[in-house]
Amino acid sequence: MQTRGAALRVEERTFLVDSAKRTVIDFRSQARMVNIGVEYGASIWCLLAGAPAAAIYAIDRSFSRLIGMPSVIRLEGRSQDSNIRRRVRSPLHLVFVDGSHEELDVRADAVNFDPKVITGGMLIFHDYHNPKEFARIAGVARGVDSWFEEAQSVWAELEAPGSIRAFHKV
Numbered sequence: 001m002q003t004r005g006a007a008l009r010v011e012e013r014t015f016l017v018d019s020a021k022r023t024v025i026d027f028r029s030q031a032r033m034v035n036i037g038v039e040y041g042a043s044i045w046c047l048l049a050g051a052p053a054a055a056i057y058a059i060d061r062s063f064s065r066l067i068g069m070p071s072v073i074r075l076e077g078r079s080q081d082s083n084i085r086r087r088v089r090s091p092l093h094l095v096f097v098d099g100s101h102e103e104l105d106v107r108a109d110a111v112n113f114d115p116k117v118i119t120g121g122m123l124i125f126h127d128y129h130n131p132k133e134f135a136r137i138a139g140v141a142r143g144v145d146s147w148f149e150e151a152q153s154v155w156a157e158l159e160a161p162g163s164i165r166a167f168h169k170v
């Protein structure tokens, strides 16, 4: 069964804007980011609000619901597919994962995009915890946990609001 996530809450939107700003401050050069799972575009607009000059790859199976015309590089398809991934240039400074909520897909997104993130960059997952909707998002928690178990020597966890789990590459 296909699982869906919850809408981004205000504090989560603020966190994304601040994370994008931090990326620009830390790296100075033009930041490069990926947003997996776009839907109406809330997370895209947050990243652009924090980093208006960033190169942002937006990956989704369909852009039919996207609101507005954000200045991003659209990659239509499954983020787990290698033909989508290979169009994303490295290094990346921030990756936001909010696409498929199935365990194996979330794990694949983490495992595949982790090596593309530069030291000091961020990997951020939405819908990791949400007590009210735990059954719907259990796949996200399991996918993130299984990646982090293997990757924790290179990633430090950041404090993050709501259903977000965020990591900083050390």
Ligand SMILES: C[S@@+](CC[C@H](N)C(=O)[O-])C[C@H]1O[C@@H](n2cnc3c(N)ncnc32)[C@H](O)[C@@H]1O
Pocket: 004, 005, 006, 007, 008, 036, 037, 038, 039, 040, 041, 042, 043, 044, 059, 060, 061, 062, 077, 078, 079, 080, 098, 099, 100, 101, 105
């Ligand atoms: C929860 S919504 C994203 C919400 C968005 N981040 C926001 O802030 O409003 C999930 C999106 O992921 C897309 N999606 C689902 N499975 C995917 C996959 N395997 N690869 C890429 N996108 C996927 C869906 O089409 C949907 O638009």
